[in-house]
Amino acid sequence: MKGSTEDCPDVVITTPVDPPPATSPQARNAPKPPKLKSVGDAYVLGISPLGILGIHHFYLGSVGLGLAYFFTLGCGGIGWITDWFRMPMLVKDANRKIERKWKMDNEETAFKDADAVRYELDTKRLSDCYVLGFPPAGLLGFHHFYLRRPGWGILYFLTLGLFGCGMIMDLFRMSVLHKRYKTKLKLKAEGKDDGYPEERHLDDAYALGFPLGLLGFHHFYLKRPCWGMLYLFTFGMLGIGFLIDLCRMKSLVDDANRRIRAKAEQQKLVHGQNGQGSAINTTSQDTTTYTTPPSNQQANHANGPPGAPESYQAPYSYPYPNSMPPVPGQQPYPAPPPPQAGEGHPMGAPPPYTAYPDMASAMPDPDGIPVEKAGMSGPEVATDANDRPPSQVVEEKKD
Incomplete structure (x- = not known):
C-alpha cells in the first residue's frame, strides 16, 4: 500500500502531544513567564x-x-x-x-558568579558613564559610583568633583576609566583576579595632584603616608614640593607600582605559590627563612668527578684528607670499610710461610739424627741414583 510503513521500517510515526489542560496540577505548578x-x-x-x-x-x-x-x-x-x-x-x-x-x-541550577560578572560586563555602558559624568551629577561623583569606585565617589561628593577640575578631567578620560573597569571584570570572570595587584595609574595621580596635591593627596594614593602627612602640615612644602611632584609624577607612580608588585610576589611566596627555586620555611608570621640550593662546587663534588655516573659516591667521608664536608640536606658519605688482616703496614703483609726442600739438609743436626728419624714432618731427603740416602753413601766411602 502506498505510504505504508512496511516499505520503510525505519520510519517511526509519532503523534503530537497535546499540552496539559490549564486546570491540571502540572499547569498550575508551572512557573509563569x-x-x-x-x-x-x-x-x-x-x-x-x-x-x-x-x-x-x-x-x-x-x-x-x-x-x-x-x-x-x-x-x-x-x-x-x-x-x-x-x-x-x-x-x-x-x-x-x-x-x-x-x-x-x-531553574534548578542558578547562575554562577562568572555569569553574573559577564552580565554586568555587558550592561555597563559608556553612555551611562558620560551621562553621569556631566554636571551636576559629575560634580557629585556619580560616574565613579557607577564604575564601582566608591572611594573616588565619596571624594568627589565632598569636594564637588575636586573643585570641578577632576570632573573636567574625567570627561576626557571617561573611556579609559570604563575600559579599565571592564578589564578588571574580565579578569574576575576568568578567575584570574586572585592576587591581582591594584596598580596605581598616572591619570589618577595627576587628578589628585592638582589641586589637592598641596595637601599631599597624591602621596596617600601612592602609598606614601609619611610624605602625605608632611605635605598636609606644610602645605606641600610651601608649594615647592607640590610643583616638583607635578614634574616627577611618572617616576613616583612607577616606584609605587614596583613596591606593589614586590609585595604581591612576596605574598605568593609566603603562601607556597612559588615555582621552581628556593624552598621556604616559615617559623613565624614575621620571620621567613629561605633555603637556597647548593652551589655549583658542592653539587659537582656530590656528583663526583666530571663524567662520573649519577650513582657515584665518594669513597671516604669527612674529615678524611682531601675530602669536603657533606652537602647540607644530603646524606653523608658512607664510612670506609674496616681494615683487613695485614693492612695498615707500610710494606703490606708478609707472604705466607712455605718450607723449601734444602732447608732440612742445610740445618745442622746436633744429635746426628736426621730430621725424618726425629719424627718431624718435613720435606723428603734427597737420594742418589740408587735411591739411597746420603748417610749410606757417606758410610760406604768411609769403609
Missing part, C-alpha cells in the same frame, strides 16, 4: 515631564539611575534628552536583567 518591559511604555514615561525626574529608570528597574536623575533633574537635562535616543538599549538591558532573575528563581 517573566513580564518584560515595553519600549513604548518607556518612551511615554521618558518623554513626559516626569522623565526629567527619572521615572522611566524606576520603571526599568534602574533605581540608582532613577535617584541620580531625581536629585539632579535628569543630570541637568542632558541625561534626560540623551535617553530619548538610547531608550531601546535601556529596555533591552532591563529585559535581560528580568530574564536572568527569572532563571535564577525557577
Whole structure:
C-alpha cells in the first residue's frame, strides 16, 4: 500500500502531544513567564515631564539611575534628552536583567558568579558613564559610583568633583576609566583576579595632584603616608614640593607600582605559590627563612668527578684528607670499610710461610739424627741414583 510503513521500517510515526489542560496540577505548578518591559511604555514615561525626574529608570528597574536623575533633574537635562535616543538599549538591558532573575528563581541550577560578572560586563555602558559624568551629577561623583569606585565617589561628593577640575578631567578620560573597569571584570570572570595587584595609574595621580596635591593627596594614593602627612602640615612644602611632584609624577607612580608588585610576589611566596627555586620555611608570621640550593662546587663534588655516573659516591667521608664536608640536606658519605688482616703496614703483609726442600739438609743436626728419624714432618731427603740416602753413601766411602 502506498505510504505504508512496511516499505520503510525505519520510519517511526509519532503523534503530537497535546499540552496539559490549564486546570491540571502540572499547569498550575508551572512557573509563569517573566513580564518584560515595553519600549513604548518607556518612551511615554521618558518623554513626559516626569522623565526629567527619572521615572522611566524606576520603571526599568534602574533605581540608582532613577535617584541620580531625581536629585539632579535628569543630570541637568542632558541625561534626560540623551535617553530619548538610547531608550531601546535601556529596555533591552532591563529585559535581560528580568530574564536572568527569572532563571535564577525557577531553574534548578542558578547562575554562577562568572555569569553574573559577564552580565554586568555587558550592561555597563559608556553612555551611562558620560551621562553621569556631566554636571551636576559629575560634580557629585556619580560616574565613579557607577564604575564601582566608591572611594573616588565619596571624594568627589565632598569636594564637588575636586573643585570641578577632576570632573573636567574625567570627561576626557571617561573611556579609559570604563575600559579599565571592564578589564578588571574580565579578569574576575576568568578567575584570574586572585592576587591581582591594584596598580596605581598616572591619570589618577595627576587628578589628585592638582589641586589637592598641596595637601599631599597624591602621596596617600601612592602609598606614601609619611610624605602625605608632611605635605598636609606644610602645605606641600610651601608649594615647592607640590610643583616638583607635578614634574616627577611618572617616576613616583612607577616606584609605587614596583613596591606593589614586590609585595604581591612576596605574598605568593609566603603562601607556597612559588615555582621552581628556593624552598621556604616559615617559623613565624614575621620571620621567613629561605633555603637556597647548593652551589655549583658542592653539587659537582656530590656528583663526583666530571663524567662520573649519577650513582657515584665518594669513597671516604669527612674529615678524611682531601675530602669536603657533606652537602647540607644530603646524606653523608658512607664510612670506609674496616681494615683487613695485614693492612695498615707500610710494606703490606708478609707472604705466607712455605718450607723449601734444602732447608732440612742445610740445618745442622746436633744429635746426628736426621730430621725424618726425629719424627718431624718435613720435606723428603734427597737420594742418589740408587735411591739411597746420603748417610749410606757417606758410610760406604768411609769403609
